[in-house]
Amino acid sequence: MLLFETTALEEHQLPIEAFQAHLRLGTGYAEETLQTPVLVGFLRAAIASIEGRIHRILITREFSADIQEHNGFSEIPLPVGPVHSLVSVDEIDAASGVTPVSQDRYSLTHRLGRDHLVGRLPILVNGAKLRVKFKAGLASDWSTLPADLQQAVLLLAAHYYEYRTETKLDTGCAPFGVICLIERFRLQRVGGGV
Numbered sequence: 493m494l495l496f497e498t499t500a501l502e503e504h505q506l507p508i509e510a511f512q513a514h515l516r517l518g519t520g521y522a523e524e525t526l527q528t529p530v531l532v533g534f535l536r537a538a539i540a541s542i543e544g545r546i547h548r549i550l551i552t553r554e555f556s557a558d559i560q561e562h563n564g565f566s567e568i569p570l571p572v573g574p575v576h577s578l579v580s581v582d583e584i585d586a587a588s589g590v591t592p593v594s595q596d597r598y599s600l601t602h603r604l605g606r607d608h609l610v611g612r613l614p615i616l617v618n619g620a621k622l623r624v625k626f627k628a629g630l631a632s633d634w635s636t637l638p639a640d641l642q643q644a645v646l647l648l649a650a651h652y653y654e655y656r657t658e659t660k661l662d663t664g665c666a667p668f669g670v671i672c673l674i675e676r677f678r679l680q681r682v683g684g685g686v
Contacts (some may be wrong), residue, residue: 494560497626498553507642538649545674549573573606585618599611
């Protein structure tokens with residue numbers, strides 16, 4: 493399954509001022525916005541890293557997932573959550589192009605801590621795939637995100653900022669505080685690959 497972010501977070505949705513305060517950067521100077529692109533990059537990287545670790549989207553936006561095969565199962569787990577709504581499901585075939593799947597043939601369900609696409613889905617043959625568009629996120633904006641996740645993003649972005657020239661850190665290195673803050677949000681795997 494391939495996941496694509498179809499609507500990215502806009503710069504005004506990022507906590508740039510909170511991050512500047514967290515880093516204790518000076519304010520009131522003519523060059524105050526000089527570092528804004530750098531701060532935006534580190535905030536985006538921190539959000540993406542945390543979302544990747546917990547398999548949950550922090551701030552609501554739209555995604556699409558391409559499903560190459562589903563082996564006849566009528567229940568397909570979506571790669572991230574929490575999913576608020578299914579926008580569309582299309583069958584994409586090289587021969588016939590894009591064919592929308594009728595909304596009465598599928599629905600969204602939540603089981604074992606994950607969101608699933610369920611229903612009478614088309615059987616995929618000859619390289620066809622399903623493209624599922626959906627909206628997912630824990631919070632509608634930064635201010636409604638749980639405080640521990642806000643703190644984790646700021647800590648990780650600050651870590652990236654402080655060690656931006658370091659090349660010798662271990663792969664996957666994150667500060668201990670970040671790991672502790674996000675632990676309760678991690679998607680727990682239950683059973684054999686479910």
